[in-house]
Amino acid sequence: xxxxxxxxxxxxxxxxxxxxxxxxxxxxxxxxxxxxxxxxxxxxxxxxxxxxxxxxxxxxxxxxxxxxxxxxxxxxxxxxxxxxxxxxxxxxxxxxxxxxxxxxxxxxxxxxxxxxxxxxxxxxxxxxxxxxxxxxxxxxxxxxxxxxxxxxxxxxxxxxxxxxxxxxxxxxxxxxxxxxxxxxxxxxxxxxxxxxxxxxxxxxxxxxxxxxxxxxxxxxxxxxxxxxxxxxxxxxxxxxxxxxxxxxxxxxxxxxxxxxxxxxxxxxxxxxxxxxxxxxxxxxxxxxxxxxxxxxxxxxxxxxxxxxxxxxxxxxxxxxxxxxxxxxxxxxxxxxxxxxxxxxxxxxxxxxxxxxxxxxxxxxxxxxxxxxxxxxxxxxxxxxxxxxxxxxxxxxxxxxxxxxxxxxxxxxxxxxxxxxxxxxxxxxxxxxxxxxxxxxxxxxxxxxxxxxxxxxxxxxxxxxxxxxxxxxxxxxxxxxxxxxxxxxxxxxxxxxxxxxxxxxxxxxxxxxxxxxxxxxxxxxxxxxxxxxxxxxxxxxxxxxxxxxxxxxxxxxxxxxxxxxxxxxxxxxxxxxxxxxxxxxxxxxxxxxxxxxxxxxxxxxxxxxxxxxxxxxxxxxxxxxxxxxxxxxxxxxxxxxxxxxxxxxxxxxxxxxxxxxxxxxxxxxxxxxxxxxxxxxxxxxxxxxxxxxxxxxxxxxxxxxxxxxxxxxxxxxxxxxxxxxxx
Numbered sequence: 196x197x198x199x200x201x202x203x204x205x206x207x208x209x210x211x212x213x214x215x216x217x218x219x220x221x222x223x224x225x226x227x228x229x230x231x232x233x234x235x236x237x238x239x240x241x242x243x244x245x246x247x248x249x250x251x252x253x254x255x256x257x258x259x260x261x262x263x264x265x266x267x268x269x270x271x272x273x274x275x276x277x278x279x280x281x282x283x284x285x286x287x288x289x290x291x292x293x294x295x296x297x298x299x300x301x302x303x304x305x306x307x308x309x310x311x312x313x314x315x316x317x318x319x320x321x322x323x324x325x326x327x328x329x330x331x332x333x334x335x336x337x338x339x340x341x342x343x344x345x346x347x348x349x350x351x352x353x354x355x356x357x358x359x360x361x362x363x364x365x366x367x368x369x370x371x372x373x374x375x376x377x378x379x380x381x382x383x384x385x386x387x388x389x390x391x392x393x394x395x396x397x398x399x400x401x402x403x404x405x406x407x408x409x410x411x412x413x414x415x416x417x418x419x420x421x422x423x424x425x426x427x428x429x430x431x432x433x434x435x436x437x438x439x440x441x442x443x444x445x446x447x448x449x450x451x452x453x454x455x456x457x458x459x460x461x462x463x464x465x466x467x468x469x470x471x472x473x474x475x476x477x478x479x480x481x482x483x484x485x486x487x488x489x490x491x492x493x494x495x496x497x498x499x500x501x502x503x504x505x506x507x508x509x510x511x512x513x514x515x516x517x518x519x520x521x522x523x524x525x526x527x528x529x530x531x532x533x534x535x536x537x538x539x540x541x542x543x544x545x546x547x548x549x550x551x552x553x554x555x556x557x558x559x560x561x562x563x564x565x566x567x568x569x570x571x572x573x574x575x576x577x578x579x580x581x582x583x584x585x586x587x588x589x590x591x592x593x594x595x596x597x598x599x600x601x602x603x604x605x606x607x608x609x610x611x612x613x614x615x616x617x618x619x620x621x622x623x624x625x626x627x628x629x630x631x632x633x634x635x636x637x638x639x640x641x642x643x644x645x646x647x648x649x650x651x652x653x654x655x656x657x658x659x660x661x662x663x664x665x666x667x668x669x670x671x672x673x674x675x676x677x678x679x680x681x682x683x684x685x686x687x688x689x690x691x692x693x694x695x696x697x698x699x700x701x702x703x704x705x706x707x708x709x710x711x712x713x714x715x716x717x718x719x720x721x722x723x724x725x726x727x728x729x730x731x732x733x734x735x736x737x738x739x740x741x742x743x744x745x746x747x748x749x750x751x752x753x754x755x756x757x758x759x760x761x762x763x764x765x766x767x768x769x770x771x772x773x774x775x776x777x778x779x780x781x782x783x784x785x786x787x788x789x790x791x792x793x794x795x796x797x798x799x800x801x802x803x804x805x806x807x808x809x810x811x812x813x814x815x816x817x818x819x820x821x822x823x824x825x826x827x828x829x830x831x832x833x834x835x836x837x838x839x840x841x842x843x844x845x846x847x848x849x850x851x852x853x854x855x856x857x858x859x860x861x862x863x864x865x866x867x868x869x870x871x872x873x874x875x876x877x878x879x880x881x882x883x884x885x886x887x888x889x890x891x892x893x894x895x896x897x898x899x900x901x902x903x904x905x906x907x908x909x910x911x912x913x914x915x916x917x918x919x920x921x
Contacts, residue, residue, distance in 0.1 A: 246491030269320030296336035315460035334393035374415035388446035395441035422714035560601025765803030791815035807842025815856035
């Protein structure tokens with residue numbers, strides 16, 4: 196879906212006039228453009244900072260070469276390219292059709308005939324590449340466009356010649372984890388058989404709407420790709436027999452593309468004959484839309500000469516609405532943070548008098564709750580990138596907001612509290628009570644999925660017969676693969692919205708495919724009138740369930756359990772005078788878990804031993820870990836970057852305006868900048884310059900990134916605000 200050009204996008208590149216954006220990511224931006232003769236093209240560019248890297252330019256040139264190799268039958272025809280330009284660019288055919296992930300979102304899982312025709316055509320595309328000694332290495336639904344005359348393979352950014360690993364770091368897993376081959380997941384050589392493995396995974400997605408190895412954190416996905424069997428449930432039996440050998444862990448057991456194409460489809464009929472009508476209608480609409488007026492270029496932001504921080508602070512004085520809200524949690528596109536305060540009324544907004552920058556950018560849009568649709572402070576935020584909207588849970592209802600305009604599209608009636616929701620990939624999970632026939636009786640807690648397109652709750656068959664949904668405080672912590680982790684209570688109902696000492700609480704793991712409870716472990720009792728949930732946040736890494744758990748005395752402990760048994764492997768007290776910042780997603784990798792508070796510390800995930808500590812005596816935000824670097828916001832310093840292995844300082848933000856740093860949320864880290872709140876501004880600090888390069892006025896208290904749409908989403912008591920990810 197085209198979106199407006201920004202005010203600082205170029206007017207033209209080469210002979211092409213830019214007319215709209217198709218999307219932007221960490222590497223570059225893709226535009227809709229037109230030639231002087233009126234031909235519409237998709238024009239891909241590289242960000243200037245990345246183009247300064249010779250290796251990145253080489254990759255771009257190889258991507259152009261690979262796109263030309265596959266040709267216009269199986270790929271988007273390359274019209275023109277200039278990889279040597281100051282801003283490298285490539286113009287390709289503008290394909291009239293959705294990506295495969297969009298197609299499944301529009302039509303649902305595709306019929307077997309459609310999947311077979313799609314697979315056979317993609318075998319032809321991969322065969323064309325492989326005969327030219329090129330492997331794709333990143334085959335996934337978003338890199339496959341569905342046109343009426345056949346699928347098109349795109350995005351050859353990490354394609355390479357077979358046997359050529361000069362641009363791949365030894366031992367590195369390069370690609371998309373959910374669709375990697377086992378050899379690719381271990382950083383080994385990915386040959387043609389690896390593309391066949393990925394193709395089978397793509398076809399499983401087309402047939403079922405889910406990836407063959409589930410969703411979750413990268414480490415978990417890579418582990419399942421290497422060692423677990425693919426989940427073929429829901430794939431038609433005859434098709435599953437064809438795909439199973441392609442998903443063999445041994446590349447030698449996978450068929451070649453020609454053999455696979457024969458097994459999939461006999462070649463009869465036109466490709467369009469095998470597509471659902473609703474998908475053909477969408478392709479036709481896109482063809483008509485090409486010549487509709489494109490969105491106008493966004494105007495430059497109005498920049499005031501001065502900024503009155505006092506007036507801003509007065510404007511943000513607590514409203515009656517803020518004093519009526521409940522507390523909560525925020526989850527964004529696969530990362531979940533579970534809330535600390537079950538229901539709270541005090542306003543915890545920091546009141547600061549920092550030196551405000553005099554130049555800052557305006558938000559793209561801001562959605563404000565009205566009437567009875569009040570935004571809960573910790574309402575669940577679920578970006579739906581492929582569909583171009585954001586779902587915002589506001590208690591018993593969810594509002595759907597247009598990602599490009601911020602306008603309300605519809606209101607969805609969904610019954611679930613914020614602490615009973617988890618969003619993983621394209622699936623929403625929630626605790627539900629699907630036992631309408633048990634009126635007046637105890638209603639067991641059940642785990643259900645929510646179809647965001649059709650807007651209905653689908654039970655998973657996983658329910659807990661010894662529980663009562665009406666008891667308040669059940670938590671859904673995490674869903675990893677087919678396992679759900681939940682906190683469940685038993686005992687008398689708590690009509691006053693508080694825990695009771697007579698209730699008992701357990702932490703459990705359940706298999707969503709069988710409905711069976713895998714294990715159950717006791718949790719500390721809550722004193723009467725307590726209003727705080729047991730778990731503040733949770734994450735799963737391999738065989739470790741990492742949680743911030745609150746005890747009876749309101750002290751927080753970092754508790755790590757074995758995911759196979761629920762047994763506590765180790766726990767460590769955490770100095771948290773205010774537990775609320777711990778609702779940020781936990782910073783954890785395969786080796787260590789990183790915590791802020793008084794100082795910045797790392798603990799070995801295996802045994803809980805402290806790996807390192809730094810910045811003792813200073814207050815830190817919850818950290819973020821990315822690519823071997825730990826980022827945190829420190830009082831009186833701003834952003835600090837620390838080596839994840841040794842704990843040594845890498846750099847500290849260059850600023851004399853750190854008095855108002857906000858340590859109640861983790862920093863966001865993009866490809867070029869880190870983002871955090873300082874006073875009334877969201878600052879974008881360059882990862883190379885270590886200085887503030889952009890600022891936005893903000894009242895946000897939690898911040899999340901939708902990289903696919905290029906947005907930062909900020910939530911406060913009254914608003915959901917979108918800023919451009921720059």
